[in-house]
Amino acid sequence: MSTALDRQIRPIYDALDTGSNKSAILACNKLLKKHPKNALVQSLKALALVRSQKVEEALALCDEVLESKPIDDSTLNAMMHVLRGLGRRKPICTLLYLYY
Structure with missing residues (x-):
């Protein structure tokens, strides 16, 4: 059974999947007002x-998430995409090392 937060995150994934980055950012900002330290x-x-x-x-946001040392699959997966997009290979290795 999914939580209320899971249901609120689903539209962010949908926006990212369809290339609606502006909508995804707006939805994230809305959720971050309620959950300011949610790494996912x-x-x-x-x-x-x-x-x-x-x-x-x-x-800046990437560094903040990395400082929290996330270990859940969803956050790690998203961070891998972020780091790859930024061309930051070393933090990817660090994340994987912390996880495994």
Whole structure:
């Protein structure tokens, strides 16, 4: 059974899947007001920012998520896409090392 937060995150994934990065960013901002330290929402926002060519914002958010040392699959998966999009290979290795 999915939680209320899971149901609120689903439209972000849908927006990212359809290339609606602006919609994804707006949905993330809305959720981050209620859950400011949610690493998954932060990483999804960073992904939308990378895809929107907003590299500086994405880097700042990416660093914040990495500092929290996420270990859940969804956050790690999103962060891998973010880091790949930013061309940051070393943090990908670090994430995988922490996870395994």
